[in-house]
Amino acid sequence: MSLLDRQVLIVTGKGGVGKTAVAAAIGLAAAWSGRRALLVEIASEAHVAGLFGESGGAEPGKEVALHPNLTGLAIEPQQALEEYLTLALRVRALAERLADSRAFGYLTAAAPGLRELVTLGKIWHLTEQRTRDGERRHGLIVVDAPATGHGLALLRTPRAFLEIARAGRVHEESRAIAELVADQARTGIVLVTRAEEMPVSETLDTLERLRPLGLEARVLVVNALYPELVTGADRETLRTLVPAGETGQAAVRAARSHLARRDDQAGELGRLAAATSLPRVELPFLFRAGLDLDGVSELAAVLGPAFEELP
Amino acid sequence: MNVERLIAEAEIIVVCGSGGVGKTTASAALALGAARRGRTACVLTIDPARRLANALGLEELPDEAHEVPLPAGGGRLFAMALDAKRTFDRLVEEHAPTAEARDRILRNRIYGQLSSAMGGSQEYMAMERLFELHEQGIYDLLVLDTPPSRHALDFIDAPNRITRFVEGRALRTLVEGGLRVGGLGLRALGQASLVGWKALERVIGVTFLSDLTEFLLAFEGMYDGFKERATAVRSLLGDRRTVFLLVTTPEREPIEEAIFFWQRLVEAELPFGGVIVNKVHADFLGDERHRSPAALRRAALAQLAEAGLEASVAGRVADAFLAHQVLVERDRANVRSLARRLGSEPLLEVPYLDGDVHDVPGLERLEPHLFATGA
Structure with missing residues (x-):
């Protein structure tokens, strides 16, 4: 069973490391392999759809086609909560009245994590959906989760609710959600990082903090590694070289800077390797003006085969 | 942007931006710069990266200020790692009417979750702690590095939200609804909230609701204190002693977040100081000449060959150069x-330095760029 055969992959990592790009690339790679993939983001507007050139995907709660075999869905927590209430109460008018009531507003403010819970609950619900023939409706659900701090809060929520809501429907569903998240056969946690000091430290810290939750990451994705454009052997030559022209000088400075950044990245990769034996997938830095479908495809071409190999 | 003047005049600098843009290092470098100019500065941060935390002495005890030894002269630099739960607990201790209520x-289980895990509570507590420290008056300048997340904006609303949350009337409706359903039969209730309550009970379960009721009742005596405090915090943040700075990198997504942030600050009438664009790739060519990549490559190769560089090495150097120029152009267009x-808001570009910044010497390398007078 490969990593792409899971029902849910939850992608998290420090802010700014490229979580969304990696989540999109995983979804694309799964779609390429013939799996039906759903890319889920937790936000009030869909950003991911933009990567696939979809401008009409901004509406939360609505599944949009992004690519053959790939659809996208933005989960907006407040909306998911209302949807959940409708489902639970079986009466839309009552659910709407409740959701609109001030008292309910206070309750959601006071009941920490309720939004996170319904967000995960929605994902759980997606895994349960069946087609008319009884097949699972979604092959792989890739979740572009919030950055680690809030991502961890999200993963912790079902267990917290088992504790605070000790009976009733929410309790039962929290249990089902907690089981889904912790079940390594169904769910995989993908930690994204960059080979820089702060993201690496946060990644190592996250690994520690997952453990008491009974959770474990399946893979580390190290994003944005500089390719070896200038080799270490060129270092000495470049140290003293001063071309006469401005362009030549600029080129030498850029090459030196490249070497320095590669050194930093090598150091951080070493630190990561020394601290954890988790499998690592390394993605290249994209020298592009911004992320687009070509960029996502470039990442997917690396991620797909690597994830296919991972258990 | 004139950071020099800003540092001299402000008592509080709140640094915001999305994750990964270098907020913590920028905050620490601002505080360091202030200290070197003779002020007593303290940088407050939540969850700093380990090596920087180490360098600033933050690993020892959370929620306590540590003096960071500076090489020579000037004022003093302190650093503090915030602990949201501890601040929340202290607030409860201060405002609870009785030891029993406290x-x-x-x-309470709900409180336990609320104080440590709730989205936005960290942000709010950071503001609360900021206010507390400002009241104490020990430091000339406080630099707050806000938590990195999409929730980062929550702190703007947090005082209002907390006020709304603990505001007596509506809460009491909810609480009394709970008591009545629980058979305690208080005052007669509007039908609507009773229906709502029963519906909730079916979904959430009785234990949860009774915990919630208990929590809200226990808060009863604290509403006024909390509300007063939240109003004071909001007024300090809107005051001319405070300035908000946004940090971004020259990449599309963080810039969008910064713009969004800026609009929210303006809407909320909070004092905005400007945007710091961090990690801008330096253009080693100096001026803005527009030459095609092919032309740049030819010129570089010719000049490298002239300087005696072997063709294969020169080819690699040219590759690195052109890759670098792609980022230079990207950054320039985005900035x-x-x-x-x-529009006319201040903006300061800070170059992408070679080598991670994670210690005091690193901050010292960053500092002059922050204090350069920008456009």
Whole structure:
């Protein structure tokens, strides 16, 4: 069973490391392999759809086609909560009245994590959906989760609710959600990082903090590694070289800077390797003006085969 | 942007921006710069990266200020790692009418979640702690590094939200609904909230609701204190002693977040100081000449060959150069568009330094760029 055969992959990592790009690339790679993939983001507007050139995907709660075999869905927590209430109460008018009531507003403010819970609950619900023939409706659900701090809060929520809501429907569903998240056969946690000091430290810290939750990451994705454009052997030559022209000088400075950044990245990769034996997938830095479908495809071409190999 | 003047005049600098843009290092470098100019500065941060935390002495005890030894002269630099739960607990201790009410709140399961895990509570507590430290008056300048997340904006609303949350009337409706359903039969209730309550009970379960009721009741005596405090915090943040700075990198997504942030600050009438664009790739060519990549490559190769560089090495150097120029151009285009959208608001570009910044010497390398007078 490969990593792409899971029902849910939850992608998290420090802010700014490229979580969304990696989540999109995983979804694309799964779609390429013939799996039906759903890319889920937790936000009030869909950003991911933009990567696939979809401008009409901004509406939360609505599944949009992004690519053959790939659809996208933005989960907006407040909306998911209302949807959940409708489902639970079986009466839309009552659910709407409740959701609109001030008292309910206070309750959601006071009941920490309720939004996170319904967000995960929605994902759980997606895994349960069946087609008319009884097949699972979604092959792989890739979740572009919030950055680690809030991502961890999200993963912790079902267990917290088992504790605070000790009976009733929410309790039962929290249990089902907690089981889904912790079940390594169904769910995989993908930690994204960059080979820089702060993201690496946060990644190592996250690994520690997952453990008491009974959770474990399946893979580390190290994003944005500089390719070896200038080799270490060129270092000495470049140290003293001063071309006469401005362009030549600029080129030498850029090459030196490249070497320095590669050194930093090598150091951080070493630190990561020394601290954890988790499998690592390394993605290249994209020298592009911004992320687009070509960029996502470039990442997917690396991620797909690597994830296919991972258990 | 004139950071020099800003540092001299402000008592509080709140640094915001999305994750990964270098907020913590920028905050620490601002505080360091202030200290070197003779002020007593303290940088407050939540969850700093380990090596920087180490360098600033933050690993020892959370929620306590540590002096960071500076090489020579000037003022003093302190650093503090915030602990949201501890601040929340202290607030409860301060405002609880009785020891019994205090203990009931601190023991309550809902409170336990609220104070440590709730989205936005960290942000709010950071503001609360900021206010507390400002009141104490020990430091000339406080630099707050806000938590990195999409929730980062929550702190703007947090005082209002907390006020709304603990505001007596509506809460009491909810609480009394709970008591009535629980058979305690208080005053007659509007039908609507009773229906709502029963519906909730079916979904959430009785234990949860009774915990919630207990929590809200225990808060009863604290509403006024909390509300007063939240109003004071909001007024300090809107005051001319405070300035908000945004940090971004010259990449599309963080810039969008910064713009969004800026609009929220303006809407909320909070004092905005400007945008710091961090990690801008330096253009080693110096001026803005527009030559095609092919032409740049030819020129570089010719000049490298002239300097005696072997052709294969020169080819690699040219590759690195052109890759670098792609990022230079990207950054330039993005910064230009940011500047256009910001209109007359101040903007400062800080170059992408070689080598991670994670210690005091690193901050010292960053500092002059922050204190350079920008456009």
